[in-house]
Amino acid sequence: MDPSQSRPETRRSRRARTPSGPVDVTVVVIGAGQAGLAAAYHLRKNGLVAVGEAGWATADETFVVLDDASQAGGAWQHRWPGLTMADAHGVHDLPGMPLVAPDPGEPAALAVPYYFAQYEEAFDLRVQRPVRVSSVSDVDGRLLVRSHSVVRPDEVVEWRTRGLINASGTWSKPFWPTYPGRTSFTGRQLHAHDFRLPEDLADGHVVVVGGGTSAVQLTLALSRVTTTTWVTRRPPAWRDVEFTPELGRDAVAAVDARTRAGLPPSSIVSVTGLPLTPAYRLGITAGILAARPMFSLIVPSGVAWSSSSTPAADGWVDGPAFVEARTLLWCTGFRASLDHLAQLRLRAPGGGIVMDGTQVVADPRIQLVGYGPSASTVGANRAGREAVHNLRTLWSR
Numbered sequence: 001m002d003p004s005q006s007r008p009e010t011r012r013s014r015r016a017r018t019p020s021g022p023v024d025v026t027v028v029v030i031g032a033g034q035a036g037l038a039a040a041y042h043l044r045k046n047g048l049v050a051v052g053e054a055g056w057a058t059a060d061e062t063f064v065v066l067d068d069a070s071q072a073g074g075a076w077q078h079r080w081p082g083l084t085m086a087d088a089h090g091v092h093d094l095p096g097m098p099l100v101a102p103d104p105g106e107p108a109a110l111a112v113p114y115y116f117a118q119y120e121e122a123f124d125l126r127v128q129r130p131v132r133v134s135s136v137s138d139v140d141g142r143l144l145v146r147s148h149s150v151v152r153p154d155e156v157v158e159w160r161t162r163g164l165i166n167a168s169g170t171w172s173k174p175f176w177p178t179y180p181g182r183t184s185f186t187g188r189q190l191h192a193h194d195f196r197l198p199e200d201l202a203d204g205h206v207v208v209v210g211g212g213t214s215a216v217q218l219t220l221a222l223s224r225v226t227t228t229t230w231v232t233r234r235p236p237a238w239r240d241v242e243f244t245p246e247l248g249r250d251a252v253a254a255v256d257a258r259t260r261a262g263l264p265p266s267s268i269v270s271v272t273g274l275p276l277t278p279a280y281r282l283g284i285t286a287g288i289l290a291a292r293p294m295f296s297l298i299v300p301s302g303v304a305w306s307s308s309s310t311p312a313a314d315g316w317v318d319g320p321a322f323v324e325a326r327t328l329l330w331c332t333g334f335r336a337s338l339d340h341l342a343q344l345r346l347r348a349p350g351g352g353i354v355m356d357g358t359q360v361v362a363d364p365r366i367q368l369v370g371y372g373p374s375a376s377t378v379g380a381n382r383a384g385r386e387a388v389h390n391l392r393t394l395w396s397r
């Protein structure tokens with residue numbers, strides 16, 4: 001990874017190639033999913049020049065997008081193969097280029113990365129990959145972003161920047177809750193993050209944990225090849241009304257209130273609910289999407305409910321006190337991938353980061369996009385624009 005490849009020799013590019021010296025860049029974007037690409041689009045629209053394009057080394061304002069995936073597509077390239085474009089909840093167009101309606105049966109893991117790759121090329125975004133940011137620190141009033149090549153970890157580049165747009169998503173932080181006896185289970189345990197094909201789990205009963213879309217969709221998929229038990233810690237939040245723009249705004253406002261208060265974002269389903277699609281209705285009628293309350297104990301061969309466990313209530317069904325299982329499938333959501341920002345100590349006592357829209361209140365040079373209220377494809381788009389606007393406003397003061 002040599003940021004100065006194939007450019008004329010200048011004072012700036014010489015400095016960029018000095019192994020010990022950081023590369024000066026106006027804005028670093030971490031992540032090239034929906035949020036990072038939207039931000040990069042707006043940086044370019046604001047006249048910033050991408051590192052690597054002709055003339056960047058002498059340009060007044062520059063940006064670089066660093067992404068640790070091996071190809072374009074953000075987290076979409078990792079989605080399970082059975083998640084088709086028809087199943088997706090609606091992948092919003094990136095700014096400036098529509099996602100041409102693909103075959104609804106096409107896996108999202110192919111269709112969306114193809115679109116993102118075309119987008120990067122169309123706007124010449126020069127995403128550097130696979131490049132992982134390991135840390136960000138504050139050195140003499142500038143942010144120092146330390147990155148390395150994923151394939152050659154000893155190839156390290158430091159970027160000295162005035163602004164950071166963090167768009168690192170959640171995919172690399174699957175959340176595994178702790179339950180009594182979890183380590184004693186002798187069967188298989190996996191997170192939705194690592195699920196590939198229902199057939200992989202067809203060798204016995206599967207207990208699916210979690211009340212979000214991942215749990216619902218994977219329970220339905222698994223029911224075609226094996227038996228399942230679905231457990232949730234709250235009765236499933238079925239939503240029988242259309243998700244109108246007003247409901248969407250209310251949902252975003254609720255998450256926004258949390259992040260403004262410095263609380264970590266809660267589960268996505270707690271905000272969106274579960275839309276009663278025809279497939280989900282069929283699953284409910286067939287008794288497949290019938291949730292039980294959480295078990296109280298995991299034992300070597302399965303899961304058990306004590307007589308004092310939460311009783312079945314509206315929205316939950318009853319069942320035997322013990323269920324033998326071959327697999328525990330944890331569909332328990334994700335956390336924001338922000339470990340590389342740890343040195344900046346941005347977290348508030350509430351465990352989250354106090355935000356004002358996309359801006360980190362404690363350090364307005366840092367914008368978090370795709371975080372909290374902008375953790376959807378439409379929200380990520382808006383956040384990209386807001387982040388660039390916020391940095392411009394900050395610099396004009």
Ligand SMILES: Cc1cc2nc3c(=O)[nH]c(=O)nc-3n(C[C@H](O)[C@H](O)[C@H](O)COP(=O)(O)OP(=O)(O)OC[C@H]3O[C@@H](n4cnc5c(N)ncnc54)[C@H](O)[C@@H]3O)c2cc1C
Pocket residue numbers: 030031032033034035036066067068069073074075076079087088089090091092131132133134167168169170171172214337340369370371374375376377378380
């Ligand atoms: C299974 C699933 C299905 C979904 N379906 C939908 C849907 O249908 N519609 C919808 O609106 N939303 C959906 N979402 C939510 C959706 O994924 C997000 O809202 C949006 O796509 C996230 O975009 P992002 O840019 O924030 O993150 P990502 O797409 O995760 O992109 C982050 C990028 O940052 C990179 N990265 C992370 N850490 C680093 C680092 N330290 N250094 C360098 N690079 C790094 C990652 O490799 C990745 O390329 C779904 C989520 C899941 C889990």
Ligand SMILES: NC(=O)c1ccc[n+]([C@@H]2O[C@H](COP(=O)([O-])OP(=O)(O)OC[C@H]3O[C@@H](n4cnc5c(N)ncnc54)[C@H](OP(=O)(O)O)[C@@H]3O)[C@@H](O)[C@H]2O)c1
Pocket residue numbers: 083087088089090177178192209210211212213214215217232233234266267268269270294331332333334
């Ligand atoms: N387009 C698609 O087809 C598709 C498919 C799958 C996922 N998605 C999207 O992917 C994103 C993530 O969805 P997701 O379902 O993986 O996550 P999610 O919506 O965040 O749901 C996580 C679930 O795990 C539960 N949970 C958390 N901690 C738990 C614990 N300690 N014990 C038991 N349960 C616990 C949560 O319960 P609480 O609510 O009580 O916290 C919640 O029910 C969402 O945006 C979703 O829409 C889309």
